[in-house]
Amino acid sequence: MSVNLRFLLPLLALSTTAYAQSGPVKVEVKQTDGRYELLRGGQPYFIKGAGGGQFPERVKAYGGNSIRTWSTEGADVTLAEANKNGLTVMLGLDVARERHGFDYNNPQAVAEQLQKVRAEVLKYKDNPAVLFWGIGNELNLEYTNPKVWDAVQQIAQMIHEVDPNHPTSTVLAGLNQKEVDLIKAKCPAVDILSINTYAGLAAIPQQVRTTGWTGPYVVAEWGPTGHWESPVTPWKASVEETSSQKAAVYQSRYEASVAKDKTQCLGTYVFLWGQKQERTPTWYGIFTEDGKESEVVDVMQYLWSGQWPENRAPHLAGFRLNGQQATDSVYLQPGKRYPAIVSVTDPDKDRLTYRWELLPESTDLKSGGDQESRPAPIAGLIPANAKAKIKLKAPDKEGAYRLFIYTYDGHDNVATANIPFYVKGK
Incomplete structure (x- = not known):
């Protein structure tokens, strides 16, 4: 999925603990005794992340440590707010999708895109809030041309050349054998595999192993049962879970997956830390349009911090x-x-x-x-x-x-x- 950050950028000036460092913080993936770990500034860093740039102060207050974007639109504000709140950012790099008409058989268009992304990396690579780069989002959705993975490899290589401090990733819609095989063969410069999943979250650790991905991974989006996974009425309307049903599945799926994979999973980004219209105004946002918190937010505070909030949602x-x-x-x-x-x-x-x-x-x-x-x-x-x-x-x-x-x-x-x-x- 994607999010238009113009509607998610926080508007408040926040006065909380900021990073003291003004330059880049070294982030790297380390493997020890078969276990992958993300190190930030030399210290272990397990991602307790929120997808979306809204309410960064609440991410911090509830025990989270990172936010995700889908592009660099509004990145100056997002990174500034992250720094003020002691958060990191999985910074998205918007890579064109075949389903939107981009032709990966066009070498000139691919080269121009590479230069555009290079400029974005050069602009933000030294910001202390950057955690790692997300090269594209769901490039495998409704696509036919495997040359997209050649372009992802070129971008990842370029990033390693200009930015020695941050790992690279690309984000898949779901996980299947075809894409894992292509990325393993074509994208050796991709350090972390990122996966968007919804009802299938609990199965991800096993799927990662079944498909033969032996490196580290991040769940870059997870949340309620998706509209494509839900019951459908005879007139083709998907049936949405209630906020309380969502709270139950967020907790059970997280505890069945991420909490149990101590070898390859580097953490997750819950979707959506904000609100958006997608099928309905309430399906994916764990806040309402006026910023009220659903029971899912209570669950996230518990999963991140081990503590339930003092006042619980209805x-x-x-x-x-x-x-x-x-x-x-x-x-x-x-x-x-x-x-x-x-x-x-x-x-x-x-x-x-x-x-x-x-x-x-x-x-x-x-x-x-x-x-x-x-x-x-x-x-x-x-x-x-x-x-x-x-x-x-x-x-x-x-x-x-x-x-x-x-x-x-x-x-x-x-x-x-x-x-x-x-x-x-x-």
Whole structure:
């Protein structure tokens, strides 16, 4: 996936502990007795990372130590905020994708791209926050031309020539034998294999070994069950997990994978430390659009620091529309009223408030995390000042919709869920 950093760059000037060093910090991969380890400034450095540049102060406060970007767009601000917060950055280098029309059979275009990336590396290589370079993101997604890996090798070689202080990596969508074989054969200058995975996180340590990757790896994106991995309604709407279901799978998959691989895994970057529209406004962001924290953020604080936060997010136990769950393929008739009820508890007994929203099903659907537009909410069909139970008036127009619920605890925490439904006349 990718993220447009214009929407994720932190805006606050933060006054926390900054790196004292003004020049580059040496980062290297060491292998000892068959175990790989990342060393930063000579000290072991296991990545407890967040994908996205938003809320760097919260990454630090909750026990994280690194953030990931997908390009150098906004990198001056991102690196400055990382330095202020004592964080490092997996700095992305945007390499063109075949699915966006780039032709890796065009030597001039490939050479021009190499020079563009070289300029980016030269600009940022001496910043103390840089941890390692991410050469491209999901270049294997919807591609046919293996020459892309020749271009990745050229970029990795160039980086080693101009920057002796930081390792190189390239980021795959998932992990399969074909790409591992190609990268092993064509990209010896790539030091670390980075992998984006979602429902398959727990299987990654075994997949790494099965495919024959014997070097170090980083999980560069991991998170909820992806929309392509989820149940689908008859009208092709993917069913999203609730924030509480996500919290459970984030914890279980992390503990089953990263925590158990002590030999090749150098750490991970959780997705998404921020918010974005992708299928829905809540699917991948572990914060809401107004910066409220879901139960997943509690889980990340526990996984990073070993401590749960003092005030926990609300827990959503159930959500039904006309007595049906999101996986039940809910059909409603135009203009009729239907009951919707959400069951939420708060671990701290905080007073809960509720916000309901009705959206048409998104039609601006992209692949690979490309930027999507948010559907405009539909007004007038949800009662004002709604609580945990409402009567929804179904839209008059036939089509696909989603009903969203946001439940707040008054301490900047939130529980979220949505139910896709289809309005169809008799």
